[in-house]
């Protein structure tokens with residue numbers, strides 16, 4: 001069996017979600033028009049223009065050139081904010097019951113989100129669920145076994 005449950009913080013998707021949450025909490029996301037947002041940044045005075053299909057940040061433009069259309073942190077913060085919050089909460093869930101409660105809590109708010117965010121949130125949910133299920137199974141396995149009275153060789157003491 002492959003037990004590789006350690007941490008989910010190493011990939012870039014995780015970083016984008018965490019950065020998106022920080023942008024939201026710092027109040028850097030502004031609605032400009034229907035479906036168009038401005039996300040302020042220290043790098044660039046005017047901020048980035050963000051829509052569902054694009055962002056003028058370097059991360060998005062470089063990846064798009066390479067055929068990767070995954071949302072950048074600005075799209076997560078502006079358009080996928082609900083999904084970003086959901087994912088951040090899922091990662092903190094300590095039990096399967098807590099995970100399911102979080103899923104239910106967000107279910108309605110998620111219905112109107114673009115599919116790309118919902119799909120990633122669903123995969124994060126499954127990943128966390130598997131990790132917690134492994135974790136809970138492991139706890140059952142390592143419960144102390146009943147002690148025998150003790151034997152030495154074949155002779156009972």
Ligand SMILES: [Zn+2]
Nearest residue numbers: 055057072074
């Ligand atoms: Zn961007």
